[in-house]
Amino acid sequence: MSEYGDFSMGQESSELEQLHQASGGEQDFQSQFGVFEADHSAAESTDFETGRHVEFEGADGTRFESTDFTNYSHDTEESDHVFAAEGSESMHSAQFSEIDALRAQMGSSFAQGTQISTGGDGFSIAGN
Numbered sequence: 001m002s003e004y005g006d007f008s009m010g011q012e013s014s015e016l017e018q019l020h021q022a023s024g025g026e027q028d029f030q031s032q033f034g035v036f037e038a039d040h041s042a043a044e045s046t047d048f049e050t051g052r053h054v055e056f057e058g059a060d061g062t063r064f065e066s067t068d069f070t071n072y073s074h075d076t077e078e079s080d081h082v083f084a085a086e087g088s089e090s091m092h093s094a095q096f097s098e099i100d101a102l103r104a105q106m107g108s109s110f111a112q113g114t115q116i117s118t119g120g121d122g123f124s125i126a127g128n
Helices: none
Strands: 002-057 063-119 122-127
Antiparallel strands (some): 002 063, 063 122
């Protein structure tokens, strides 16, 4: 009769730790502005003059004088000014930070055995 036996027992433990961190930020700035400006100027001037002057002195001492005169003046001035403004401004700022942590502990136990027996009644193998 022959026998063979192999048995082993044990225990295992392990641990897993993982850390993940992320951070960031963003900033936006927008500006929109419109300006409209218009100028208008006009000037007008009219002068009208006519005249007549007659002077006469005769040999006998008579004197004749005639004066016709017309003076006309027309002045016009016009000025327009238009100003329009429109503006828009916006700003956005964002910050973020995140952290993820994972921790796991694992444990296991085992038992294993092998037995080989050869006897008069045959060959047998048993295992766990």
